[in-house]
Amino acid sequence: MSRFDEEAKDWDTPESQERARNIAKAICSHVPLSNEMTAFEYGCGTGQLSFELRNKIGPITLADSSTGMLEVLRDKIRSRSVDDMEPISLDLTKDPIPNKQFDLVYTMMTLHHIPDTQLILNQFYELLNPGGYLFVADLDKEDGSFHGQDVDDVHKGFDRKELASLTEKLGFTNIDFSTAYKMEREINDHGESKLFPIFLMVAQKS
Numbered sequence: 279m280s281r282f283d284e285e286a287k288d289w290d291t292p293e294s295q296e297r298a299r300n301i302a303k304a305i306c307s308h309v310p311l312s313n314e315m316t317a318f319e320y321g322c323g324t325g326q327l328s329f330e331l332r333n334k335i336g337p338i339t340l341a342d343s344s345t346g347m348l349e350v351l352r353d354k355i356r357s358r359s360v361d362d363m364e365p366i367s368l369d370l371t372k373d374p375i376p377n378k379q380f381d382l383v384y385t386m387m388t389l390h391h392i393p394d395t396q397l398i399l400n401q402f403y404e405l406l407n408p409g410g411y412l413f414v415a416d417l418d419k420e421d422g423s424f425h426g427q428d429v430d431d432v433h434k435g436f437d438r439k440e441l442a443s444l445t446e447k448l449g450f451t452n453i454d455f456s457t458a459y460k461m462e463r464e465i466n467d468h469g470e471s472k473l474f475p476i477f478l479m480v481a482q483k484s
């Protein structure tokens with residue numbers, strides 16, 4: 279059982295919902311969305327971001343490698359009688375890439391969990407239709423306090439310039455960064471907390 283399988287049932291909190299709402303707002307402010315657009319969310323967790331966006335876009339495929347997260351997502355889809363969201367179990371670092379392309383690909387707080395950033399950005403490129411948009415919401419470079427000392431298999435956020443340069447190298451254009459949200463998180467047992475900025479990178483497949 280993965281860490282995310284264990285966390286899935288308690289994932290949805292007022293704080294995580296607020297984060298999703300703000301990232302969705304930032305996405306909407308960057309690109310005119312329409313019901314004609316197909317979408318793919320990677321590392322969807324319980325689907326909070328897609329639930330925020332679903333009334334503004336067309337059908338959404340939601341991918342995650344955690345069985346626990348996908349179970350919670352499927353329950354939410356069932357209980358709300360949603361028919362335009364399709365959850366799939368997928369790890370793009372190991373599994374074959376779906377034989378389908380989308381107008382929008384988005385991912386929130388997942389990039390820092392993928393060891394090979396270039397590989398995953400390239401998979402996103404392949405998943406996009408020409409002219410389609412990629413949105414990545416993730417942590418700015420930080421000192422490791424977001425996950426704490428016990429977690430050493432994640433990126434400690436990203437340097438915007440380095441990420442932009444890698445993204446451009448893979449063929450994306452019109453790359454833009456903004457600060458979409460600042461997330462408050464407790465960083466030690468003394469109740470000390472810190473604000474972690476979350477960027478939104480938008481990039482277009484030419």
Ligand SMILES: C[S@@+](CC[C@H](N)C(=O)[O-])C[C@H]1O[C@@H](n2cnc3c(N)ncnc32)[C@H](O)[C@@H]1O
Pocket residue numbers: 282294320321322323324325326341342343344347368369370371385386387388391392
């Ligand atoms: C920090 S959580 C973010 C979940 C959701 N996007 C959110 O912001 O609420 C990271 C998510 O990425 C998923 N994940 C991590 N590595 C993955 C991989 N290689 N392939 C697919 N999903 C992955 C985890 O299962 C988890 O649901």
